[in-house]
Amino acid sequence: MVRQRQHIVQRYEDELLHLRSLMEQMGGLVEHQLSLILAGITGNDARTALQAAHQDDTVDALEHEVETLAIRLLALRGPMAADLREIVACIPMAGALERMGDYASSIARRLSEMEQPIPHAARLALGEMGRLVLDHLRRVMDALERKDASAARAIWEADQLVDQYCETMTADSLEQMTLHPHTIRLHIALLFVIRNLERIGDHTTNMAERVVFMVTGAMLPPSRPHGHAGQEPRRP
Amino acid sequence: MHPSSLLLDLVAASSAILALAGWGMVWRLSRHTGPVQSSTTTETRPDDITRLADTIPGMALILGPMGQVLACNAEAQARYGDSLNALLRHPNTRDALNTALNAPPAAGTGLPAACSATITLDVPIRRSIRLSMRRLAGASGRDSLVLTLLNDRSTIRAVDRMRADFVVHASHELRTPLASLSGFIDLLRTDDPAESSSRTLYLDIMDQQATRMQRLIDRLLYLSQLELNTHQRPRDRLDVEELFARILGEVTPRFRDASRQLDVRQEEGLTLLANEDELVQLFLNLIENAIRHATRPDHPLHVRLQARRATPDDHPAAGTAGILLSVEDDGPGIEAHHLPRLTERFYRVTDRPDGSSGADQGTGLGLAIARQILDRHGGRLHIESTPGRGTACLIWLPAALPPPAGMQGN
Numbered sequence: 001m002v003r004q005r006q007h008i009v010q011r012y013e014d015e016l017l018h019l020r021s022l023m024e025q026m027g028g029l030v031e032h033q034l035s036l037i038l039a040g041i042t043g044n045d046a047r048t049a050l051q052a053a054h055q056d057d058t059v060d061a062l063e064h065e066v067e068t069l070a071i072r073l074l075a076l077r078g079p080m081a082a083d084l085r086e087i088v089a090c091i092p093m094a095g096a097l098e099r100m101g102d103y104a105s106s107i108a109r110r111l112s113e114m115e116q117p118i119p120h121a122a123r124l125a126l127g128e129m130g131r132l133v134l135d136h137l138r139r140v141m142d143a144l145e146r147k148d149a150s151a152a153r154a155i156w157e158a159d160q161l162v163d164q165y166c167e168t169m170t171a172d173s174l175e176q177m178t179l180h181p182h183t184i185r186l187h188i189a190l191l192f193v194i195r196n197l198e199r200i201g202d203h204t205t206n207m208a209e210r211v212v213f214m215v216t217g218a219m220l221p222p223s224r225p226h227g228h229a230g231q232e233p234r235r236p
Numbered sequence: 237m238h239p240s241s242l243l244l245d246l247v248a249a250s251s252a253i254l255a256l257a258g259w260g261m262v263w264r265l266s267r268h269t270g271p272v273q274s275s276t277t278t279e280t281r282p283d284d285i286t287r288l289a290d291t292i293p294g295m296a297l298i299l300g301p302m303g304q305v306l307a308c309n310a311e312a313q314a315r316y317g318d319s320l321n322a323l324l325r326h327p328n329t330r331d332a333l334n335t336a337l338n339a340p341p342a343a344g345t346g347l348p349a350a351c352s353a354t355i356t357l358d359v360p361i362r363r364s365i366r367l368s369m370r371r372l373a374g375a376s377g378r379d380s381l382v383l384t385l386l387n388d389r390s391t392i393r394a395v396d397r398m399r400a401d402f403v404v405h406a407s408h409e410l411r412t413p414l415a416s417l418s419g420f421i422d423l424l425r426t427d428d429p430a431e432s433s434s435r436t437l438y439l440d441i442m443d444q445q446a447t448r449m450q451r452l453i454d455r456l457l458y459l460s461q462l463e464l465n466t467h468q469r470p471r472d473r474l475d476v477e478e479l480f481a482r483i484l485g486e487v488t489p490r491f492r493d494a495s496r497q498l499d500v501r502q503e504e505g506l507t508l509l510a511n512e513d514e515l516v517q518l519f520l521n522l523i524e525n526a527i528r529h530a531t532r533p534d535h536p537l538h539v540r541l542q543a544r545r546a547t548p549d550d551h552p553a554a555g556t557a558g559i560l561l562s563v564e565d566d567g568p569g570i571e572a573h574h575l576p577r578l579t580e581r582f583y584r585v586t587d588r589p590d591g592s593s594g595a596d597q598g599t600g601l602g603l604a605i606a607r608q609i610l611d612r613h614g615g616r617l618h619i620e621s622t623p624g625r626g627t628a629c630l631i632w633l634p635a636a637l638p639p640p641a642g643m644q645g646n
Contacts, residue, residue: 014378021302028325035358043400055327120408121582128580135359142321161576168573 012077016087019069020145023090026062026097027141029055033104034134034200040111041118042127052108059101066094082214089214093144096203096210100137103196103203110193116186122172126193129165133197136162136204143211152211155204156220162201169194282306285381295386299324299369301378303333312386316365318614319357323386328353329367336369336382347373354389361466361611364393390467398460409452409582409600413445448599455601459581462514462608469614473636474515476506476543476559483519483541490527495536498523502543506559507636514609519563521602522629526565528598540564546632558634566626575619579607 033052040049070090073079079087118126136155143151173187173194209220289296289307295315298307303324316323323329332353339348350370357363366387375381420438480502491498508515523539530537546560570578570585577583582600603617606629610617615633 017300017302017304021304024303024321024325025327025330028322028330029327031322031325032327035356038358120404124581125577125583128577131359132576138322138359141325142318145321145325164573164576168577171573 046112053105056105063098089210149215152208156208166198297384301380364389470511522563530567561631564628569623570621
């Protein structure tokens with residue numbers, strides 16, 4: 001009897017480990033997609049970027065696997081408290097990662113379809129914005145793995161940096177379009193890339209919210225700080 | 237180390253492996269990932285696995301079949317503490333792990349085949365790491381153990397990158413001053429030699445452009461040099477008092493006249509792990525920026541240099557533990573939407589509230605250099621500004637721990 005019980009506990013813990021492992025794999029894949037895009041942008045190499053689009057199916061398959069396993073755990077194991085929150089949180093987090101993967105593939109395809117090379121200044125800016133978004137994703141994945149609510153909260157607040165990037169770069173592109181109408185096609189493509197990066201940032205904050213919920217059981221306020229809000233410098 | 241003690245270690249390691257292989261291994265393995273431990277299982281980690289990892293001279297991890305870290309030795313923790321999770325969830329790592337888990341034992345030795353992968357991480361700093369993995373013979377299925385050795389390849393990669401980046405940046409940024417130089421050379425050639433006043437003007441502009449090119453090249457080279465060292469954390473202890481004394485020595489001459497004032501405040505006993513020259517450079521860049529953009533003629537510029545311990549109330553982006561250093565000014569300030577992009581290379585704020593730009597333009601690299609220096613120190617830079625009121629550059633750096641007594645040094 002004791003043996004059997006031990007066996008059941010072991011199975012349950014294995015399944016939980018497996019669920020975490022799947023989430024990590026998904027996060028790792030999406031991070032890799034973003035890395036490929038970054039390499040494509042900074043190295044002016046669309047072929048590298050396009051590899052990101054090829055990983056989309058794997059990300060989708062993993063999302064499905066997370067969902068199936070999470071539902072199975074909920075239905076069969078009756079998890080409680082922290083475990084319950086973790087398993088429930090995994091479903092929307094996998095959804096967020098899947099969306100990020102989609103945006104990454106869409107950026108990769110945009111980059112590969114560009115007819116003109118991206119101007120130097122825009123390439124630097126886009127590379128920086130991409131690095132920022134990738135860094136936020138890395139930090140939210142670390143927060144998830146380490147169950148660190150305060151780290152997750154910090155990213156939730158830091159997303160306004162991404163929004164500000166989006167804003168200034170959009171303004172730059174519009175200015176270039178008015179000044180040099182022959183670059184309109186290029187800049188429209190760039191606007192899509194900027195917008196998609198910003199959406200990836202948004203999904204990172206969604207994940208951060210879930211991590212906070214998973215660890216503390218508390219929900220963050222529905223409106224998060226936004227780039228437009230007035231910034232009062234806090235004097236040290 | 238004495239040869240006989242090394243031998244003893246090897247014996248200990250092999251006996252640990254034998255012990256692992258022999259036992260049925262029914263222990264519960266809790267997960268250990270970096271400084272924060274997951275707490276779903278409370279049972280202790282088997283000492284033998286930890287001991288095996290600790291015995292290996294070099295960066296080593298022992299992974300479970302689902303990629304969970306069962307042991308991580310001090311070398312790996314010291315070098316990759318903050319990147320370990322990202323490294324392990326990378327698809328290339330996962331592929332290598334699966335290959336290692338399924339590798340059949342070789343006919344002769346009975347050892348499963350080793351496999352390896354190279355991983356490149358872009359954040360928080362660019363790193364390239366080579367992983368080598370081998371499943372430990374004897375255990376299988378859910379009890380499999382995979383020994384993982386890490387090798388840093390960042391320097392080799394960084395040299396390649398540095399060259400490429402330097403060429404790209406130099407060729408783009410030098411184009412403008414060069415075009416201006418050759419333009420004025422043409423003018424001088426065709427100009428009426430009698431008009432000496434315009435000649436002087438042309439030569440002045442050419443001189444300015446040449447100086448600008450010189451400064452740009454110096455800064456680019458400095459930045460490249462910093463990039464090469466990014467993945468080596470400074471280990472020297474540096475007292476903030478000493479640092480501030482040096483900075484003051486460098487900038488005091490610029491604060492002699494009444495239009496500028498410098499004010500220094502610092503807590504006592506603050507110690508950083510830092511490279512002194514680089515931090516001096518960082519502060520000089522920030523102070524230089526404050527001076528360059530101060531353009532209100534009737535209003536003296538106040539610059540405040542400050543150092544104190546960070547508190548939980550501080551801005552989360554600036555860090556809540558460690559040491560907070562800051563340079564604040566009451567200059568014209570910067571519009572909020574520029575703030576996140578200030579550390580970008582060659583990003584220059586073109587619509588300053590006071591309309592300044594042009595003549596005394598910087599290289600656009602000062603803050604990029606500042607950020608590069610902080611990346612290497614594991615620090616962060618956060619800039620706050622209100623147009624018309626001033627700018628505050630907050631620098632967060634981890635504090636140096638008191639020197640460990642009796643602990644093994646890393």
